[in-house]
Amino acid sequence: MPVLFRAWSTRSDPGRPGFDEGTARGTQVRRGALTIGRPVGAVSYIDPFGDGSPASYDHASWLSPWVPTPFGAAEVVASWNATTPVGTWVQVEVRGATTAGDETGWYVLGRWASYDDGFHRTSVAGQADDHGSVRTDTLVSRDGRAFGSYQLRLTLCRLAGTRAAPTVTLLGAMASAGSGERPVDLTPGVAVGRVLDVPAYSQEIHRGEYPPWDGGGEAWCSPASTAMVLDHWGRGPGREETSWVDPAYADPQVDHAARQVYDHAYGGTGNWSFNVAYAGSRGLTAFVTRLRSLGEAERFIARGVPLVLSVSFRADELDGAGYATAGHLMVLVGFDRRGDPVLNDPASHRVASNDEVRVTFDRAQLERAWARSNRTVYVIVPPEVALPEPSAQAPRW
Structure with a gap:
């Protein structure tokens, strides 16, 4: 099954590009993380699981380059590593270009914070169109409309007039095609006889x-x-x-x-x-x-x-x-x-x-x-x- 994982990071990794490869719109890298430099505007957001009161957030964003998926991607799952002080949060979106040449709109793959007092982290339900649909954490292409490339957009938000800001050290996505149901490579390999000392917790x-x-x-x-x-x-x-x-x-x-x-x-x-x-x-x-x-x-x-x-x-x-x-x-x-x-x-x-x-x-x-x-x-x-x-x-x- 073809798979492509691509990520951008501020951490030292010779095989992974940094955020300087994308397009900054009010963001900057500071103290080893992507953060808000100068906000580009403000947005009103009503937490759908809150008390219904709108709050105003200053925001800045970062756009990845377009990432080609030569095999035609059927699914895309995003990942991010961030820290969000109280009053801040991040939004991660993806859009695709189909193998037929159509460019999609933006799909939200998460509105996330590392705290839950005053903000409810959430995926966004009800996102579906002729090109694809979002199933909680996964963008799924419509049959016959695989994505030939995709682009990520990261938006960093903080309560208007405040100074605290989210910091992001990694943003990436996995794109894959087809089904992996056929078992392969059943021959034991390099880890035979090795068991790691991982603690065991029952759910x-x-x-x-x-x-x-x-x-x-x-x-x-x-x-x-x-x-x-x-x-x-x-x-x-x-x-x-x-x-x-x-x-x-x-x-x-x-x-x-x-x-x-x-x-x-x-x-x-x-x-x-x-x-x-x-x-x-x-x-x-x-x-x-x-x-x-x-x-x-x-x-x-x-x-x-x-x-x-x-x-x-x-x-x-x-x-x-x-x-x-x-x-x-x-x-x-x-x-x-x-x-x-x-x-x-x-x-x-x-x-x-x-x-x-x-x-x-x-x-x-x-x-x-x-x-x-x-x-x-x-x-x-x-x-x-x-x-x-x-x-x-x-x-x-």
């Missing part, structure tokens, strides 16, 4: 916790997975940040993650872009992309990098899971000596116990379950950790 422990953020249990696979990787890198929230969580609840970092990634329009915590944005707000480099096989995933494990995988399977399709799911997230932490994948599955057997989270699956079965989401992954690493070099046919991460 089921949290059943019924905090209904305003979707109530835990089966709804919290994504924040539980994100929390595991954050704690693996030592970047999870401490006691002061999680002091709002009921002390009777185990693993408060999972509750905190659920609150931080909750998408009010979607009504859940599974927004891919919002999960990596939360990780990115904690000083990590984080993005959504797609791989082509577990063989490529092994190269990350060999570098010490766990991956969050999106999967889907029937109850009889993944031995050892103990349930069925139309969409689920779990953490790839390694491979056993046979080359079978080892995962921290936060929903394992739907048992409310961290002791049940670590599971080894059959390689071919897991490959098929992962392929149902076109092998989508969250890559979450400290900036100083080098990712594996992509092969000649693989996307640059």
Whole structure:
């Protein structure tokens, strides 16, 4: 399955361009991040999940160059790493040019802040036209109208008359075509026998916790997975940040993650872009992309990098899971000596116990379950950790 990931960043990476490659409209790079330099105007915004009162925001923006997708992209998912002081937020949009030569309008892929007191982070529902539609975090092209290129627009907002501003260290997008359902590369590779020491958190422990953020249990696979990787890198929230969580609840970092990634329009915590944005707000480099096989995933494990995988399977399709799911997230932490994948599955057997989270699956079965989401992954690493070099046919991460 053809995949292209392209990103712009202020962090040192010889393979990734900086924000100077795009078009700044009131933005500038300062102290290692893109931020508001001189606002270009003001906009009135009514938070659809607030009290209905309009607020005025000064804003500036940055436009990426057009990114060619030679294979014709069927889907585009954006990623961003930002920090937003109270009273500020960012909006990420994408537009495409179809292979037939038509240019689309702008689609909103997220209105996001790293706080939720006075602003409700949200995707935007109801975006559909003759060229494509937005499904929460993903722009999907209409049949026969694949995108031959795309462009991103980042808008940085702050309450009018204030000085605080968002800071952005990475903006990018993954474009892909076709379906990844056919399993490939089932031969064990470079990570055979390596299992990373990633903490195991059950989402089921949290059943019924905090209904305003979707109530835990089966709804919290994504924040539980994100929390595991954050704690693996030592970047999870401490006691002061999680002091709002009921002390009777185990693993408060999972509750905190659920609150931080909750998408009010979607009504859940599974927004891919919002999960990596939360990780990115904690000083990590984080993005959504797609791989082509577990063989490529092994190269990350060999570098010490766990991956969050999106999967889907029937109850009889993944031995050892103990349930069925139309969409689920779990953490790839390694491979056993046979080359079978080892995962921290936060929903394992739907048992409310961290002791049940670590599971080894059959390689071919897991490959098929992962392929149902076109092998989508969250890559979450400290900036100083080098990712594996992509092969000649693989996307640059």
